[in-house]
Amino acid sequence: MDSRLQQPIDTEIETASGGGPVPHVDVILVGAGLSGIGAAWHLQDRCPDRTYLILEGREAIGGTWDLFRYPGIRSDSDMYTLGFSFRPWREAKAIADGPSILSYVRDTAREAEINRNIRFRHHVKRADWSSAEARWTVEAERTDSGERVRFTCNWLHMCSGYYNYAEGYLPDFPAMDSFQGRLIHPQFWPEDLDYTGKKVVVIGSGATAVTIVPEMAKDAGHVVMLQRSPTYMVSRPSEDGIANWLRKRLPAKLAYDIVRWKNVLLQLFFFQLARKRPEKVKEKILEGVRDLLPPGYDIATHFTPRYNPWDQRLCLVPDADMFEAITKGSAEIVTGEIESFTPAGLLLKDGRTLDADIVVTATGLKLQLLSDVAFTVDGEAHNLSKALTYRGMMFSDVPNLSYSFGYTNASWTLKADLTSAYLCRMLNHMKTKGADMAMDSREPDVEEIPFLDFTSGYVKRALDILPKQGARKPWKLHQNYALDLASLRYGKIEDGVIEFSRASVRAKEAA
Numbered sequence: 001m002d003s004r005l006q007q008p009i010d011t012e013i014e015t016a017s018g019g020g021p022v023p024h025v026d027v028i029l030v031g032a033g034l035s036g037i038g039a040a041w042h043l044q045d046r047c048p049d050r051t052y053l054i055l056e057g058r059e060a061i062g063g064t065w066d067l068f069r070y071p072g073i074r075s076d077s078d079m080y081t082l083g084f085s086f087r088p089w090r091e092a093k094a095i096a097d098g099p100s101i102l103s104y105v106r107d108t109a110r111e112a113e114i115n116r117n118i119r120f121r122h123h124v125k126r127a128d129w130s131s132a133e134a135r136w137t138v139e140a141e142r143t144d145s146g147e148r149v150r151f152t153c154n155w156l157h158m159c160s161g162y163y164n165y166a167e168g169y170l171p172d173f174p175a176m177d178s179f180q181g182r183l184i185h186p187q188f189w190p191e192d193l194d195y196t197g198k199k200v201v202v203i204g205s206g207a208t209a210v211t212i213v214p215e216m217a218k219d220a221g222h223v224v225m226l227q228r229s230p231t232y233m234v235s236r237p238s239e240d241g242i243a244n245w246l247r248k249r250l251p252a253k254l255a256y257d258i259v260r261w262k263n264v265l266l267q268l269f270f271f272q273l274a275r276k277r278p279e280k281v282k283e284k285i286l287e288g289v290r291d292l293l294p295p296g297y298d299i300a301t302h303f304t305p306r307y308n309p310w311d312q313r314l315c316l317v318p319d320a321d322m323f324e325a326i327t328k329g330s331a332e333i334v335t336g337e338i339e340s341f342t343p344a345g346l347l348l349k350d351g352r353t354l355d356a357d358i359v360v361t362a363t364g365l366k367l368q369l370l371s372d373v374a375f376t377v378d379g380e381a382h383n384l385s386k387a388l389t390y391r392g393m394m395f396s397d398v399p400n401l402s403y404s405f406g407y408t409n410a411s412w413t414l415k416a417d418l419t420s421a422y423l424c425r426m427l428n429h430m431k432t433k434g435a436d437m438a439m440d441s442r443e444p445d446v447e448e449i450p451f452l453d454f455t456s457g458y459v460k461r462a463l464d465i466l467p468k469q470g471a472r473k474p475w476k477l478h479q480n481y482a483l484d485l486a487s488l489r490y491g492k493i494e495d496g497v498i499e500f501s502r503a504s505v506r507a508k509e510a511a
């Protein structure tokens with residue numbers, strides 16, 4: 001590892017505020033979640049002579065896996081694909097609990113000495129690009145003191161996730177204030193909540209509700225999952241038998257790579273099958289549900305969505321825990337629309353009432369791309385929702401800015417890893433070429449299509465704030481690991497679209 005990265009940056013770079021000198025690094029990463037830690041690892045590995053800093057708004061590493069603390073918090077994709085490409089997942093459970101994922105991210109950061117390059121409690125508020133200087137000035141607010149501090153960098157890579165950390169999504173249900181019990185959003189789970197023996201209603205039918213309901217049902221008096229409409233649910237064992245067998249017999253990294261590819265290919269196969277033969281896949285999913293529930297259970301009402309499989313994300317039920325809770329009677333699904341809250345619980349539009357001591361609003365996330373950062377390019381405010389995404393990691397007409405955004409139909413880290421590795425290739429290419437600026441200029445004839453083609457409520461609500469993708473390469477988002485692997489790992493950096501330039505040449509041309 002390069003000696004500069006070995007030095008504790010605290011002594012090398014002092015945070016500047018007010019009029020003092022502004023510290024400079026080659027790359028700033030925003031966010032110390034799975035994406036930020038993974039990107040830092042790739043930078044250290046592939047660009048060891050480049051300096052970098054991670055600015056993290058919170059006090060800890062882990063992002064999602066540190067923020068969410070609700071009962072049963074777990075992944076809903078397997079850790080062989082949610083884990084980093086470079087670090088084998090060694091635990092028996094492939095569908096892992098939140099604390100194990102958090103330890104995995106933190107251990108990665110500690111072992112690679114990434115921690116020393118993280119500035120915690122630095123919430124990035126704005127980023128201003130200057131083409132003349134070929135650098136970003138990044139301004140962050142210190143969440144402990146409110147002080148504004150500035151840094152400069154040549155490249156800015158946003159690993160800030162995809163949702164608002166300060167607020168979850170909560171529909172404006174009538175008379176919510178009249179409810180006399182406890183109202184809880186899963187994004188802000190109170191540590192002191194004792195639900196033993198309590199009547200609980202969980203509003204929602206997504207991955208969060210499907211995790212919380214069977215877990216709370218173990219101790220609560222009774223748990224109702226109240227859904228407006230059903231979601232496709234698929235049960236899988238939380239342990240991967242093949243993976244555990246291979247891990248005992250092969251070196252850890254080899255076993256990990258084999259299982260990772262097995263899972264990538266299986267996921268691709270099922271996704272493509274769902275797109276080509278939705279009726280067949282729907283029938284198979286419902287057959288699986290029927291096998292796990294008592295005879296005569298109303299599957300048409302509670303488990304049959306109005307859309308096709310993979311028009312929205314499927315919900316994973318590890319070890320059939322949700323179905324077991326329903327069979328035992330400790331959990332129940334109610335399908336209906338909320339008319340209003342009442343002091344005792346909820347009134348539904350069809351007149352039914354649900355009594356509750358606790359209502360959990362598992363109603364989702366507020367999507368937010370690139371956090372709440374305000375961007376300017378050469379003094380002009382840049383609205384990224386108007387931009388076209390380039391290879392799912394940059395924006396048209398914005399130089400030296402990239403972002404990490406995972407798959408909607410597969411594990412996030414598969415794409416985050418490819419993005420980080422591509423970024424390193426590009427930085428190395430720029431170094432060899434002597435370029436200090438990379439920008440994809442939008443071509444006028446590229447047809448725009450929505451960034452995500454999911455029908456989920458949280459995606460539809462956010463389409464206005466998301467950038468667009470193009471109908472053709474390299475502006476098209478594949479949502480397909482194999483195609484992205486070909487494009488990002490083996491594709492040419494000089495693709496005839498992205499332009500690399502040097503400040504001195506730009507200045508001469510301008511003159």
Ligand SMILES: Cc1cc2nc3c(=O)[nH]c(=O)nc-3n(C[C@H](O)[C@H](O)[C@H](O)COP(=O)(O)OP(=O)(O)OC[C@H]3O[C@@H](n4cnc5c(N)ncnc54)[C@H](O)[C@@H]3O)c2cc1C
Pocket residue numbers: 030031032033034035036055056057058061062063064065068074075076077078082122123124125159160161162163165208370371372373404406410411412413
């Ligand atoms: C409950 C839940 C379960 C999930 N389960 C899965 C799953 O099983 N499989 C899967 O593929 N995906 C899952 N996801 C998606 C998940 O978010 C990603 O897998 C992954 O954790 C994203 O990592 P990230 O580092 O990109 O973003 P995050 O984990 O969101 O981390 C972003 C970090 O950036 C910081 N940050 C944000 N804005 C700023 C700013 N302006 N300045 C400084 N710092 C900032 C945040 O504080 C945070 O630490 C899940 C999401 C949720 C909410």
